[in-house]
Amino acid sequence: MSQIAASAVIHPMAVVEDGAVIGENVRIGPFCRVGPRVTLKDGVELLSNAVVTGLTEIGAGSKIHPMAVIGGVSQSLHEAGEESRLVVGANCTMREGVTMNCGTVGGGGITRVGDNCLFLANSHVAHDCILGNEIILSNNVMLAGHVRVEEKAILSGGCAVHQFTRIGRQAFIGGLSAVAYDVIPYGMLNGNPGILGGLNVVGMSRSGIERSVIHQVRRAFKQIFESEGSARANAAAIRDEYLDCAPVIEILDFIAAESDRALSSPHRGKN
Template sequence: MSRIAATARIHSTAVVDEGAVIGDSVVIGPFCHVGPRVVLKDNVELISHAVVSGKTEIGKGCRIFPMAVIGGVSQSLHEAGEESTLVVGDNCTMREGVTMNTGTVGGGGKTVIGDNCLFLANCHVAHDCQLGSDIIMSNNVMLAGHVHVADKAILGGGCAVHQFTRIGRQAFIGGLSAVNYDVIPYGMLNGNPGLLGGLNVVGMTRAGVGRATIRVVRRAYKQIFEGEGNVRSNAAAIRDDYSDCSQVIEILDFIAAGGDRALSSPFRRKG
């Protein structure tokens, strides 16, 4: 049985399937479709011609623009109709044509989006992605399955991210870049194939990181990627020297954690 708040406003041409849960002051515009297992929390707005389907929860204050399809079945070749979910946090904006898929059983069964994220026109978030908060994805950004993006990362228009890739906190990905490997926190990546071009100094400054600290992080960055050993051994070797710099430790922890993909670096790979 549907639970529709008395303060919700639903256009006469919209379709809200039996079973949907609609919160206070939700606005569902013309020709929208809300599926039977959808939860729209308070103050969500579907402007028009938007589809929210699957077992999907949309957080408070989100806005979904025309032609967006949120909660669609995954495009994984292993999709077999198993139970899976999509959870979107509060105050996210999904502009025209954005698509977000539910998870897969093999990937944990859940796609998760944090709070205050902005998805510009025609972005795609595939199955089992895990996104933090305050992320900006410009037009036509494509995330393949199982991608992890940490808080405050910015992805430029048209960039494509390989499946299972990690993008660290406050990283910056240039437009049209191919992200084939993990990107460290505060890293700045450009090109195809994507190469690290240093640190996101502008973003760090805007976040209140002081110049002295940025110089320290730059020094550590050079030791990690330009040292005599490999990246992981270089990172491990300098940990004690930077124990009082949280930004460097964050980078070192990211490298030490590892993942399914190699690390992006400033150097083009051979072969």
């Protein structure tokens, strides 16, 4: 049996299936469809012609625009109908035609999106992706399965991200880029194949990172990617030099972490 708050406003031409949980002040427009295992937290708005299905939770204050399909079954070739979920955080906006898929058992069973994220028209979040807070996916961005995107990253229009790739915090991905390898926190990647062109200095400055710290990060970047040897070996060698610089340590930890993908670099696209 559905649990529908008394303050919810549901258009008579919308379909809310039995079992859905609808919070306070939710608004569901005409021709929307809400599945029987969906939870819409307080203040969620579905404008019109939006579909929310699967075992899906939409966080408070989020807004879903027309023709979006949220919580669909994964497109994995190994999909066999097992139980899986999609959890979207608070105050997210999903514009026209956005698609987000539930997870797969083999990938952990959940696709998760943080708070305050913006998904522009026709962007896609595939199965088992994990996204942090305040991420922007511009028009037609495509995330393959198992991608991890850390908070405040910006992915420009039309870029495509290979499965299992990691994109670090506050990274910036240029339009139409092909992201085949991990992108370090604060990195700026462009092209096809994607090349790590430097640091997202503008984003770092806007987020309040002091200029002196940015200079340290730029120096560390050069030591990692312009010195002889591999980026991972170079990163390990300079750690003691930057113990008091949190952004550099974040980059070094990212490089040292286990990953299924190689590391994007300024030279060959990977390292």
